[in-house]
Amino acid sequence: MTAQALRLGTRRSALALAQSGLVARAVTEATGRRVELVEITTHGDVSREALTQIGGTGVFVNALRDALLDGSVDFAVHSLKDLPTADPAGLALAAVPEREDVRDVLVAREQLKFADLSPGARVGTGSPRRAAQLRLLRQDLEIVPVRGNVDTRVGYVAKGELDAVVLAYAGLSRLGRLGEVTDYFDPNALLPAPGQGALALECRAADGALAAQLAALDHGPTRAAVRAERALLAALEAGCSAPVGGYATATADELQLTGTVTEADTPDAPRSIRMSVTGAPGEAERLGRELAARMLDQGAAGLMGKKT
Template sequence: MRLGTRRSALALAQSGHVADAVRAATGRDVELVEVTTLGDVSREALTALGGTGVFVSALRESLLAGEVDFAVHSLKDLPTAAPDGIALAAVPVREDPRDALVARDGLTLGELPAGSRVGTGSPRRAAQLAALGLGLETVPIRGNVDTRLRLVTDAQVDAVVLARAGLSRLGRLDAVTETLDPLQMLPAPGQGALAVECRADDAATAALLAVLDDPVTRAAVLAERALLAALEAGCAAPVGALGEVAEGDDGPEVYLRGVVAAPDGAAVRLSATGSLADAEALGRRLAADLFEAGAAELMPERPSGSGADPMPSGPIPPTTQPGERVP
């Protein structure tokens, strides 16, 4: 079986993990096929590239062309619009979805002096850092994990914010000086999760890959991505979301938190709960509440072709959770 993957160290680590799981579960040989994507070769900011799909399109083209049998993506990179001819065969068990701080001198976020330079290529992270009111300066950066960590060791910035899951998969958790609480910073929708895709007409491969699927992770990220889609936002938008599955009065339920933030620190945060079976509807309902609370005023104009699904037609019932506009 040929597994399509990006060439970065993190992508190869993620794909290697999936390849090992497929070998163990099916006894099949798996060969990694490296594919270069636009996001890998361009040094422009993700927002300038359109954000959504820049790490995904080339892999999907190789899949549809029959050059690979399945592909592995960071799920947060996937456009929310369903692609023609491609099926999401599995969402494996998720790594820790939270963001992590890597700072000079072992400092935590609260210990960084006002005026400290914090590197991030994510509008979501930059906006939520501004919302904390700590007086930090955010610096736009690009590059792989090692490149970003070197910015701290070379004193070009005082700290960087990265996905904890990526550091874990690369064996670099020793660099983390603080794992950020979701109360401070909600992660990107789908962060920490992987997406395993195959051709929609390849039932045999889909059946083999289905053993990797984790229903709890799939329900959580489905709610998060439904919120993102309903907001008509791409993966580079200043939107954070985190779905967590816990036991409720009537069985397992998804507790979903969402935030839309602006560069000046204004933010709208809301939460809602719903059953696993209604995870997608839960995400749409919370998006409707975010709109009602003023989120649309904080979001930049969406670039054409972002790949986000449109807001579904028809009334969406409100959640019962109160919202709060955070200045």
Template sequence: MSDPLRLGTRGSKLALAQSQGVADALTAATGREVRLVEITTYGDVSNEPLAGIGGTGVFVNALREALLDGRVDVAVHSLKDLPTADAEGLTLAAVPTRADPRDALCARDGLTLGELPPGSTVGTGSPRRSAQLRALGLDLEVVPIRGNVDTRLSKVADGELDGVVLAHAGLARLGRLDSVTEVLDPLQMLPAPGQGALAVECRSDAAELVNMLAVVDDPTTRAAVLAERTLLAVLDSGCSAPVGAYAVAAEGDYAPDDASTGATVQLELYVRGAVISGDGAVNIRKSVTGPVEKAEELGRQLAHELLDDGAGAVVGVEPPAPKEENVS
């Protein structure tokens, strides 16, 4: 009998719930026992704002170190926390089916964003959410907060805040959807790249394990988050940047199927991106559509269109050089 697979995870309730879901799926698909191993990351022990401690990687680096030094065989991350650059010696072996990527408001008295009185305090630890809340022009006071889901929800229950904005996926995984007073339309609040998705990493040289983990990979989810994360990488921005992205796969044109006389459905990827200044005054939004197989190219194209519209000044990236005209 094979030894239990050691799955590295952060120790928060949400991380444990996410990781247990992946562990159960692996066991169901392969029969292999999976044991969770809790790893403490710097982001778990620091009370500083994420932007102040580096943002990207603060919830990931310790788990990656545990993979590389052999303490765990597999690690599960929230994909939106994962740096866009490849990690030497590691591979993204699986991206399971994505949960609802939208943001959700949890407010007092069952109120929606539009029903909150001017001057109401809304808490979030995300510059992306803060910027988009301010861009709505609702005269809300956006307050920076840290802490786990229960800590943030308690600030509303105790009257310290009028509302908080959290990821719908996290609330669902913790069984806290009863706290949601409004699920925010992406037209109002574009999610973070990769939000709602999980990343399953292992060592690149563990070929047998890489093949085994493929059973929990969802190709459509992987394509969507590839487009979103490519956009983020081109903009040279991390998880704490005011950048939103959301890709959705839908049925597109019908194409002939070489293997039969019938037809197959061509999946199209609709990708939206946004870059918003911290005060909400600059709000640049663009979208592109194309074949799902071109996910990376679509993310890159959208990023350059955002840069062409001035997004570089918001995220601190030089705009692309102007194309030379053919004057011959």
């Protein structure tokens, strides 16, 4: 008897469907089970408000998790950077596949590089983290908040409403649109978001058999790296819409984590804290908490707009 198809919950955006399609094929190859996509609309998909106004953390995730918990789907695929850092009751992070390139990229008019943008150029991003770090790199640019999918954001440049937009390499790669990139940011210059470039496969905690099957897609170094990054984010008590960058690299023997908090929404040169820590991959979460504690000692909470 043929096994019943697995139902994979996914957001409806072109990027989410592309990511989920990649995962569906990998799951079928690893388990022999057919996978069908179940499209779900999240609050973050329908709201045009800034992430900071609609709550940020969880707005792209909660509807998928509700579908998991009520049995509408068997597992879900998330962009890991969208996941709240708290572990959800009744759900398990079954696999973190090998992550894509973590860099941010520029899509600009006339094939311009970031350094070649003229003073006063309008650069769009929906990320407070990117906005704050871009202001740190170049105070002469106008950073414009934007929302929408890749087509919408790139369209602002095509229509001349913006001079450039900053997006994630991973998203454009999965959509087959890297040809539109005009410049690449070194991750040491524009530190990525915690979890950027990584995907998360989530299922019900009680479904141990499925979790074991999905674990075939897990990539140990990526999981260790994102555990450190997410521990940093959690200890800073910062959500996915906070101006926090965190990037870890892991080998079998060593994990290095760098974090940054950059002051947002300031007309002056933004203040920034940037620190690193190194240790064993098995200590990923402890390293994230240790780095957060050191950054908080240096005033990170104040840069995030929190009272100290």
